[in-house]
Amino acid sequence: EAGVAQSPRYKIIEKRQSVAFWCNPISGHATLYWYQQILGQGPKLLIQFQNNGVVDDSQLPKDRFSAERLKGVDSTLKIQPAKLEDSAVYLCASSARTGKAEAFFGQGTRLTVV
Amino acid sequence: GDSVTQMEGPVTLSEEAFLTINCTYTATGYPSLFWYVQYPGEGLQLLLKATKADDKGSNKGFEATYRKETTSFHLEKGSVQVSDSAVYFCALCSNDYKLSFGAGTTVTVRA
Numbered sequence: 001e002a003g004v005a006q007s008p009r010y011k012i013i014e015k016r017q018s019v020a021f022w023c024n025p026i027s028g029h030a031t032l033y034w035y036q037q038i039l040g041q042g043p044k045l046l047i048q049f050q051n052n053g054v055v056d057d058s059q060l061p062k063d064r065f066s067a068e069r070l071k072g073v074d075s076t077l078k079i080q081p082a083k084l085e086d087s088a089v090y091l092c093a094s095s096a097r098t099g100k101a102e103a104f105f106g107q108g109t110r111l112t113v114v
Numbered sequence: 115g116d117s118v119t120q121m122e123g124p125v126t127l128s129e130e131a132f133l134t135i136n137c138t139y140t141a142t143g144y145p146s147l148f149w150y151v152q153y154p155g156e157g158l159q160l161l162l163k164a165t166k167a168d169d170k171g172s173n174k175g176f177e178a179t180y181r182k183e184t185t186s187f188h189l190e191k192g193s194v195q196v197s198d199s200a201v202y203f204c205a206l207c208s209n210d211y212k213l214s215f216g217a218g219t220t221v222t223v224r225a
Contacts, residue, residue, distance in 0.1 A: 031211070033213060041217055041218070043158070043203070043215045044215075045213065045214065048211070048212065048213075050211075055212075056212055093158075101146075102146075102163055103160075103213055104160070105157045105159065108157055
């Protein structure tokens with residue numbers, strides 16, 4: 001089966017610009033996660049969707065970050081305006097059911113803000 | 115909230131050495147526990163998992179046992195290879211289905 005697809009793989013923007021990342025989860029996976037991974041740290045959960053509803057967005061900086069999952073399939077994460085400290089790898093993952101199942105990760109998008 | 119603490123790296127070993135990476139967790143209820151691995155230039159992938167106390171997860175020669183009494187899920191491999199060089203993450207999925215990760219341990223195996 002196809003894995004989690006993310007695009008773009010790399011993005012370089014200037015601070016105060018906006019950027020969007022796209023994720024297509026594994027077919028049939030109801031749960032979708034967006035994580036931020038800063039170099040040398042573990043992934044930090046930004047937002048978790050169950051189908052097209054938000055389960056947890058407590059660590060999403062809502063003044064600049066937004067995410068949506070229309071129709072409960074693919075998802076977009078947006079940053080506007082970007083700050084230098086947003087430089088990180090943004091990971092998308094999906095899992096098959098609400099239960100405590102393993103998540104499958106995409107390759108990530110490496111964002112550099114200059 | 116629920117969280118994971120894993121031993122800090124980096125860890126450098128010679129081929130065929132024994133590897134242990136410690137992981138302890140704090141959680142209410144009964145989380146599922148995972149080890150993920152990130153090879154250079156690649157995405158995160160599941161290495162092994164355990165869903166209840168005393169379960170042992172195993173894969174590619176790696177093992178970890180879910181110890182409720184010590185709230186631990188230590189990763190072990192008896193004889194490492196150069197190809198095991200990677201970053202290893204301990205993770206838990208809590209009762210509210212939130213997936214939380216440790217900081218990661220970088221392992222380098224020298225020939």
